Amino acid sequence: MAWSIAQVARMSKVTSRTLRHYDAIGLLEPAWVGGNGHRYYEREQLLRLQQILLLRDLGLGLDTVAEVLDGRHRAVDVLRNHRRWLRAEQERLARLADTVTRTIREMEGGEHNMKMEELFDGFDADQQARYEAELVERLGEGVQEHIDEGKRRMRGWTRADADTFMAEWHAVAEAYGALFDAGVAPDAPEAQEVTDRHYRWICLGWTPNRESYTGLGRLYVDAPDFKVQFDARAEGLAEWVRDAIAAYAEARLS
Structure with a gap:
């Protein structure tokens, strides 16, 4: 017995777009494709x-899921490594939650002895350093001046500035997700309008040129920490955003 992609989507609660993405990356190919092109x-x-869904629920990335299912790694070894990461992340998030609690008390006037360095307890400086190093490796030493420029701009930010910055990022990401769900092409005018908003948001911190902005789009796909955020919204969204950024950079930046 065979089921169409629409039937599988209904049964599994996985979108047809996601199933097509799984096929495109070789993770889940259909048994056969009909003459009408339907899977x-x-x-x-x-x-x-x-x-696949069980392993994804455990937080594993698609590349790792493929390696487990294809026998390149033992599932138990992968899960042990992932458990170590989860425990480390749990500790970091606990510190971050405590930082937020103390900040709320500070803002409400109930606590006035919070040290400035405590504002950033729980933030992952090593992770930020990895992102910076990866950008430099991809795009050359010239991008370091952009990173330094961003640090100088942000040094004087208030907490309200930082909150506004992150709120805009979430709004842009949600707009990207809505366009992706609607099947809009990355180079379509609507997608490029949101990408212009994304570029202007990036420019609050630093001003990328064509090469560095395109590199940032690739980083969204290649860096697991970024990709998992997009994949949590929709499978394939990271690649879609990368392509939207590449189209924008090619058309509007030098």
Whole structure:
């Protein structure tokens, strides 16, 4: 017995777009494709999809899921490593939650002895350093001056400035997700309008040129910490944003 992609989407609560993305990256190919181009799945593919969803629920990235299912890594070894990461992240988030609690008390007037360095307890400086190093490695030493420029601009920010900055990022990301869900092409005018908003948001911190902005788009796909944020919204969104940024950079930047 075979099920169409629409039927599988309804059964599994996975969108047809996600199933097509899984096919495109070789993670879950259909049993066969009809003459009309529609994908059809049989029991073997449904069992593999179940395993994919179980591993994704555990927080594993698609590359790791593929390696586990294809036998390149033992599932138990991958899960042990992931458990170590989760525990470290749990500790970091606990510190971050405590920082937020103390900040709320400070802002409400209930606590006035909070040290300035405590404002940033729980933020991952090593992670930020990795992002910076990856940008420099990808784009050359010239991008370091952009990074330094961003640090200088942000040094004088208040907490309200930082909150506004992050709120705009979430708004842009949500706008990207809505366009992706609607099937809008990355180079369509609507997508480029949101990308212009994204570029202007980036310029609050630093001003990328064509090369560095394109590199940032690639980083959204290649850096797991970024990609997982987009994948949490929709599978394939990171690649879509990368392509939207590349189209914008090619058309508008030098």
